[in-house]
Amino acid sequence: MSLIIKDLYARVKDGAEILKGVNLNIPKGEVHAIMGPNGSGKSTLSKVLCGHPDYEVTGGSAEMDGQDLFSLSVDERSRAGLFLAFQYPVEVPGVSNANFMRAALQARLPKEEELDAVAFYKNLRARMKQLGMDPKFTARAVNEGFSGGEKKRNDVLQMMMLDPTYAILDETDSGLDVDALRIVSEGVNAMRAPYRSFLVITHYKRLLDYIRPDVVHVLYNGRIVKTAGYDLVDYIEEHGFDFVKEEHP
Amino acid sequence: MDTPAFNDADELSGKLRLALEQAEAEARLREAETPDRLNEDWRFGRPHIYAKALVSALESDTDNAGRITIQAPAACVEPMADDMRDGEMRLRSIGSDKILALHLKRFGKGICLCIDTVLADPIIITYETEGVFTPSTIILAAEGAAARIIERHIVRGSGLLVATRDIKAMAGADISLELEVSGESTSGSDQPRAMNITNIAAMDAQVRQLTRYSGLDWAREETVAEILHENTTIELFSANRLHGTQILDQHTRQIHSWGKSTSNLLYKNVVDGSATATFAGNIYVAPGAHETDAYQANRNMLLSEDATINSLPGLEILADKVRCSHGSASAPMDEEQLFYLLSRGIPRHDAQMLVADGFLADAVTQFRGSESDGNNTKI
Numbered sequence: 001m002s003l004i005i006k007d008l009y010a011r012v013k014d015g016a017e018i019l020k021g022v023n024l025n026i027p028k029g030e031v032h033a034i035m036g037p038n039g040s041g042k043s044t045l046s047k048v049l050c051g052h053p054d055y056e057v058t059g060g061s062a063e064m065d066g067q068d069l070f071s072l073s074v075d076e077r078s079r080a081g082l083f084l085a086f087q088y089p090v091e092v093p094g095v096s097n098a099n100f101m102r103a104a105l106q107a108r109l110p111k112e113e114e115l116d117a118v119a120f121y122k123n124l125r126a127r128m129k130q131l132g133m134d135p136k137f138t139a140r141a142v143n144e145g146f147s148g149g150e151k152k153r154n155d156v157l158q159m160m161m162l163d164p165t166y167a168i169l170d171e172t173d174s175g176l177d178v179d180a181l182r183i184v185s186e187g188v189n190a191m192r193a194p195y196r197s198f199l200v201i202t203h204y205k206r207l208l209d210y211i212r213p214d215v216v217h218v219l220y221n222g223r224i225v226k227t228a229g230y231d232l233v234d235y236i237e238e239h240g241f242d243f244v245k246e247e248h249p
Numbered sequence: 250m251d252t253p254a255f256n257d258a259d260e261l262s263g264k265l266r267l268a269l270e271q272a273e274a275e276a277r278l279r280e281a282e283t284p285d286r287l288n289e290d291w292r293f294g295r296p297h298i299y300a301k302a303l304v305s306a307l308e309s310d311t312d313n314a315g316r317i318t319i320q321a322p323a324a325c326v327e328p329m330a331d332d333m334r335d336g337e338m339r340l341r342s343i344g345s346d347k348i349l350a351l352h353l354k355r356f357g358k359g360i361c362l363c364i365d366t367v368l369a370d371p372i373i374i375t376y377e378t379e380g381v382f383t384p385s386t387i388i389l390a391a392e393g394a395a396a397r398i399i400e401r402h403i404v405r406g407s408g409l410l411v412a413t414r415d416i417k418a419m420a421g422a423d424i425s426l427e428l429e430v431s432g433e434s435t436s437g438s439d440q441p442r443a444m445n446i447t448n449i450a451a452m453d454a455q456v457r458q459l460t461r462y463s464g465l466d467w468a469r470e471e472t473v474a475e476i477l478h479e480n481t482t483i484e485l486f487s488a489n490r491l492h493g494t495q496i497l498d499q500h501t502r503q504i505h506s507w508g509k510s511t512s513n514l515l516y517k518n519v520v521d522g523s524a525t526a527t528f529a530g531n532i533y534v535a536p537g538a539h540e541t542d543a544y545q546a547n548r549n550m551l552l553s554e555d556a557t558i559n560s561l562p563g564l565e566i567l568a569d570k571v572r573c574s575h576g577s578a579s580a581p582m583d584e585e586q587l588f589y590l591l592s593r594g595i596p597r598h599d600a601q602m603l604v605a606d607g608f609l610a611d612a613v614t615q616f617r618g619s620e621s622d623g624n625n626t627k628i
Contacts, residue, residue, distance in 0.1 A: 053584060090589040103603060104594050107596055
């Protein structure tokens, strides 16, 4: 059981090709990290996997536990177990966090089944406490007026509530101060399980010191050009990405 | 012919003046024409269809038989009296004097509230329309009075509602009015329609109004809010969702006859299908009404290529030292917001509804927020 991406090509709609043959295999239970210089296609990969309408798949495939990901709509992909923690979580004015989460969880139940509101709020408050979030955030509009760090925590809260099988964290560390980074990472680590995989996209070693990946990939110019263990993180921290640019001019 | 017995010259003069004013008002209404395309206030209102049909219905149907129920302290509710017609004569429409004249001919049904205290519980008035119904609501708030009023209209089948509303708030009064007008169709051929003419006059008082229209084939709102003394605040909100071929035609006037006062307007619509939402508003600041703060915003979300928005905000400022702004924005639903909700597994239709409700919530929460910020009225 894996997330298997084969020879994936994708472009911005009516624009340039950004992914140029990505190959990845993320088995259940593993944490994979993707690093790479700016503009290499890391965020594009996450958005393409989730079905963002600005991108178009021009070749290749992605399978999640044997299911063709690209045959599913955006919401179906989520209900099938895929989750994206956004690099820039979106503000949704007027929609409270609680209503938003309830709608997302209700969508996962059979039509005739009603979400247990008491259990829902109990779970929501417990997760918020775990992430150091003020309970007042349940009544606030989704991400509206949140600081960068609060938005990231809110995304991780959603991930905890939705309990996905494949979670992509797109630069979750950006905008987080040291304490928030630790709390969020602890939340992610608490979710590590044999039935769940993570794909962590980041520029920095500090996040990977907390969420220690099993496998590290370097994405450059739209392709995975290097795959190794955690040692690769230390190497990049010390030497940057020049070695990649030299090997793949 | 009997000669009226007047006690003194002042009274004679006063009564004569009143009689003259009444005669003038009646003549103005009597001489009014059915709104047509040349009537600027019906510019996008399809008067050849809706105004014509409305005038025809009011002229031919004389059975003014809607149902009224009210939940309010008995001391506040006055019976509708003939002399209250004077007030109706002086109501100002926005291009619909002919309709006001026909309404006046049918005067007699409605509710008069005389509020002279602080009411903790809301007053709830429900009007039910099945044929042609022309009720009047009169709200007189004495000095220091405070109340929250919910006026609900249910228009059934192909019913036609033409309702007027006259709100007067004296010094220190705090009045909040929530007007909900909903259509209930029982068959596909039903065409529930509604028209509301509201006049607000506030003197050193606070008045808030929220209007909501739903399920109506056609609705028109004309709200004239006038500030008659300094230290007055009038806030007007509206939040509506339209679909199918529904039409909502809203017209407002914020009249600042005195300075050192504030008016604020926020009208929001979500428009789907081939529905049409029209907003035409005007802020008028009279000469000498200095230190006026007046704001007006119309925001619309379009959910369909066939939906239509006509938005005409306006300003007419004849005083110095004022802060006034008006604005209008109409745009499709934000794709990033929608994607965010979809990415959490919320089905497209539900996600669109959530985003649309969130868009409208702004007007409702601002109304409720200012309601709870008011002197005494709490939800």
